[in-house]
Amino acid sequence: MNRRNVTAGVLSALVLGSAVVTPQAAAAACQYVRQDLPLPAGGSYPHTTGSSTNNSRVVGAYWQNGSRGAVWTNSVLRVMAAPANSADQVEPAAVNNTGVVAGVHQTYRGANPPLYKAFRYENNTYTFLAVEAGEQSRAVAINDAGDVLGMVWQEATPNVRTVVMWPRNGLRKDFGPGLAIGIDAQRRIVKVEDPASTAITGWVVNGDTGARLKLEGARTPMVFDNDRVLHYESTATGTQIVELDLTGARVATYEGGVNVYGRNGSGTVFGTFGITQPSLWRKTGRSEVVADKLPDPTYYADVTDAATLIGTYRDADDSSHPARWVWTCA
Numbered sequence: 001m002n003r004r005n006v007t008a009g010v011l012s013a014l015v016l017g018s019a020v021v022t023p024q025a026a027a028a029a030c031q032y033v034r035q036d037l038p039l040p041a042g043g044s045y046p047h048t049t050g051s052s053t054n055n056s057r058v059v060g061a062y063w064q065n066g067s068r069g070a071v072w073t074n075s076v077l078r079v080m081a082a083p084a085n086s087a088d089q090v091e092p093a094a095v096n097n098t099g100v101v102a103g104v105h106q107t108y109r110g111a112n113p114p115l116y117k118a119f120r121y122e123n124n125t126y127t128f129l130a131v132e133a134g135e136q137s138r139a140v141a142i143n144d145a146g147d148v149l150g151m152v153w154q155e156a157t158p159n160v161r162t163v164v165m166w167p168r169n170g171l172r173k174d175f176g177p178g179l180a181i182g183i184d185a186q187r188r189i190v191k192v193e194d195p196a197s198t199a200i201t202g203w204v205v206n207g208d209t210g211a212r213l214k215l216e217g218a219r220t221p222m223v224f225d226n227d228r229v230l231h232y233e234s235t236a237t238g239t240q241i242v243e244l245d246l247t248g249a250r251v252a253t254y255e256g257g258v259n260v261y262g263r264n265g266s267g268t269v270f271g272t273f274g275i276t277q278p279s280l281w282r283k284t285g286r287s288e289v290v291a292d293k294l295p296d297p298t299y300y301a302d303v304t305d306a307a308t309l310i311g312t313y314r315d316a317d318d319s320s321h322p323a324r325w326v327w328t329c330a
Contacts, residue, residue, distance in 0.1 A: 029329055029330040030290075030327065030328065030329035030330070031290040031291055031327075031328065032289055032290060032291035032309060032325035032326065032327055032328070033291070033325065033326050033327075033328040034291055034292060034293050034313070034323050034324075034325050035075070035323060035324045035325070035326060036321055036322070036323050037058065037060075037072045037075055037077070037321075037322040037323055037324065038072070038075070038076075038077040039062070039077075039321075039322075040062050040064065040068070040070055040077065040079050042064055043062035043063060043064045043068065043070075044062065044063045044064070044319075045062060045063040045319075045320055046060060046061070046062040046070070046312075046320060046321065046322055047060055047061060047062070047299045047300075047312040047320045047322060048060045048299055048300045048301065048310060048311055048312045048322045049061055049091070049092055049093055049094075049103075049299075049300050050092065050093055050094040050095055050300055051095065051300070051302050051310050052095050052096050052097045052099075052144075053096065053097055053143075053144060053185075054097050054305075055302060055304040055305075055308070055310060056073065056074055056097065057071060057072065057073050057074075057095045057096075057097065057099055058071070058072045058095070058310055058322065059071050059072075059092045059093075059094065059095040059101055059103075060072070060092065060312075060322050061090075061091055061092055065086055066083075066086065066087065066088065066089040066090075067089040067090055067091050067106075068080065068082060068089075068090055069090045069091075069092040069101065069103065069121070070092075071092075071095060071099060071101060072322070073099060075324065078099075080092065080101065080121060080124075081121075081124045081125075081126070083105060083126075085107070085108060087108035088105060088106060088107050088108050088114075089105070089106040089108075089114070090103065090104075090105055090106075090119075090126075091103050091104050091105075091106070092121075093138075093139055093140050093141070094139070094140065094141045094142045095142070096142050096143060096144045096146065097144045098144065098146075099122070100120060100121065100122045100142060100146050101120075101121040101122070101142070102118070102119065102120055102121070102139035102140070102141065102142040102148045102150070103118075103119060103121070103139055104116050104117065104118055104119065104137070104138040104139060105117045105118075105119050105126060105128065115136060116136040116137060116138055117129075117131075117136070117137055118131075118137035118138055118139035118148065118150045118152075118166070119139065120139070120142070120146065120148055120166070122146075129148060129150070129166040129172070130166065130171075130172050131152055132152075134154050134155060134156075135152045135153065135154060135155075136152065136153055136154075136155055136158070137150060137151065137152045137153075137164075138150050138151050139166075140180045140181075140182075141180065141181070141182045141183050142183070143183050143184055143185050143187070144185055145168050145185065146168035147165055147166070147167050147168055147183060147187060147207070148165065148166040148183075149163070149164075149165050149166075149180045149182065149183040149189060150163075150164055150165075150166070150180055151163055151164065151179065151180050152164050152174075160177065161177065161178065161179065162174055162175070162176065162177055162178075163175040163176065163177070163178050163179070163180045163189070163191045163205075164180075165183065165187070165189065165207050173207065173210075175189060175191060175205050175207075175210065176193070177193060178191045178192050178193040178203075179191060179192045179193075179220070181202075181222050181223075181224050181229075182223070182224030182225075183207065183224075184224070184227070187206065187207030187208055188204055188205070188206065188207065188246060189204070189205040189206075189207050190202065190203070190204055190205075190215075190222070190224040190229055191203050191205060192218065192219065192220055192222060200218070200219040200220070201214065201215075201218070202214070202215030202216075202217075202218025202219065202222065202229065202231070203215060204229075204246050204248070213246070213247065213248055214248060215229060215244055215248050216248060217231075217233065217242070218231050218242075218244065219231050219232070219233065221259060221260065222260075223260050223261065223262055223263070225262045225263045225264075225302075226262075226263050226264060226265055227245065227246060228243050228244065228245060228246075228251070228263050229243075229244045229245075229246070230242065230243050230244070230260045230262075230263060230269065230271075231244075231260065232257065232258055232259070232260060238255070238256060239256060239257065239258050239274075240253045240254055240255050240256065240257055241253065241254040241257030241258070241260045241269065241271055241281070242254075243263070243269065252269075254269055254271070254281040254286070255286075256273045256274065256279075256286070257269075257271045257272065257273060257279070257281065258271070258272050258273070258274060258275055259271055259272040259275065259297045261295075261300075261301040261302055261303065261311075262301070262302035262303050263303070264303045264304060264305045264307070265305045266305060266307075267282070267283065268280055268281070268282050268303055268307060269281040269303075270301065270302065270303035270309065272297050273286065273288065275297070276297055278294050278295050278297070278301075278309075278311075280303065280307075289309065289325070291325055293313040293314075293315075293321075293323070294313060295309060295311030295312065295313055295323075295325070296311070296312055296313055296314050296320070298312075299311060299312035299320070300312070307327050308324055308325065308326050308327070309324065309325035310323075310324055310325075311323065311325070
């Protein structure tokens with residue numbers, strides 16, 4: 001499953017004043033201890049792109065004569081099969097609790113733009129998902145049943161996208177225009193319409209019946225995690241992360257939040273305070289992440305039920321490194 005699928009370009013234009021608030025002090029002698037995930041031999045630019053519902057599996061990409069895929073199961077590396085044509089590229093987007101991966105395969109076409117094809121990957125095999133004539137596709141999320149959520153578009157009109165679900169069994173289902181965000185075990189789908197306009201509309205869609213429920217004010221960047229939809233909004237005094245339940249009710253706001261990563265089963269929300277400062281919001285308030293290297297907001301990240309963080313950090317030479325951060329007290 002991948003719950004953070006869209007990043008809005010407006011973030012770079014935000015006023016930075018909200019990020020200079022004095023942080024809350026971390027607990028004495030406690031901090032996040034980084035545990036690097038093993039890297040594929042000969043690969044460069046490794047980074048996280050998604051994690052499973054129970055966070056036992058992390059999926060990512062790296063560069064080796066093109067984009068390639070990797071899965072870490074309880075921190076043990078498994079390299080995904082390379083595409084049959086070395087000029088093609090693989091971009092994993094999501095993984096479920098049984099290790100099935102969803103993503104997009106780019107077929108090299110010389111002087112023409114690549115052909116995008118959504119895939120489901122298991123048992124070292126890529127299965128390309130059904131499209132109609134002239135369509136291209138991208139998978140962005142997967143649930144534990146293996147149902148894949150993504151988008152399709154005509155090559156001539158790449159900005160006009162339709163949200164679709166490819167069930168594990170059965171025919172593809174279409175859910176109208178927009179951007180796909182996430183899907184859960186009950187086939188509840190979260191999508192956003194009109195992402196390029198000022199009238200952004202979020203929806204929860206029943207993947208079986210097509211019934212829709214409007215999420216007032218919901219906008220990208222957005223996360224669907226643990227039965228909650230979280231998004232960013234501007235306020236009269238700065239910014240905040242908004243938490244909605246699946247009826248569309250606003251259940252919480254997190255002052256100063258901008259880039260939201262995820263929410264665990266205990267209600268802890270992981271995101272950035274301001275544009276760049278990784279932080280956790282709990283019922284007791286906000287605390288900044290304290291560690292020798294911090295998750296970079298450019299990449300996918302999440303918080304587990306054990307409060308372990310998943311993400312990617314950058315080193316002094318600007319190289320990227322997938323990692324887990326475990327809360328440890330001396």
